[in-house]
Amino acid sequence: MTLPTLVACSHGTDSAAGRAVVTTLAKRAAELVGAPLAETFVDVQHPQVDEVVAALEGPGVIVPLLLSPGYHTQVDIGRAAAAREDVVATGTLGPHPLLLDVLEDRVRAAGLDHSDRVVLAAAGSSRPEAIARVSDVRAELAARLRVPVTAGYAYGASPTVADAVAHARGTAGRVIVASYVLAPGHFANLIANAGADVTTEPVGTDPRVAEIVAERFREGVARLSCTH
CATH class of the missing domain: 3.40.50.1400 (Rossmann fold)
Known part of the structure; x- marks a missing residue:
């Protein structure tokens, strides 16, 4: 067939x-x-x-x-x-367990320490269902990593990734941004320039x-x- x-x-x-x-x-x-x-x-x-x-x-x-x-x-x-x-x-x-595996693996590969803070960086949307899905991924990632994880958005929602990074820096050794976008491009560039100590690759490269x-x-x- x-x-x-x-x-x-x-x-x-x-x-x-x-x-x-x-x-x-x-x-x-x-x-x-x-x-x-x-x-x-x-x-x-x-x-x-x-x-x-x-x-x-x-x-x-x-x-x-x-x-x-x-x-x-x-x-x-x-x-x-x-x-x-x-x-x-x-x-x-997303959400999907394999996406969480990719995010977790990349954050741990950055040498995650208990004093570090993580920002899950998504593209963003004005739609509440999109924000709800990102919130679910954030909660799952925090449970896996056992460090505080907050969400930030490149566009269309708040806080911005830059604001989330700045807020996390007040209590962190380092700030690691877990890039929750599919591929390089405009949103990935905004995320990479948000001021974190480490920014992981877009998930679609895995x-x-x-x-x-x-x-x-x-x-x-x-x-x-x-x-x-």
């Missing part, structure tokens, strides 16, 4: 390094599941998700290469999926994230099988 197309839908970026990370992630996931791949975007880059879904030959599963739900998942991706009966959209990549994409794809295939 021919599998549906994996429609890997990311935000889009002007960063060449960010584009390379996202493309590598999408290709790795498609190889894991053995499905045809179509890369698409909701902003900045083309082709956009509506036109890719409209042009699909056969069924498709849209996997948002986004860490939290928000406007793009509800509006852009939701609209594209609703346009065809043989297309479904899955949940976002090969384990492709396993999450593959898992989401399989969930979407199961939903398609139940409805057709």
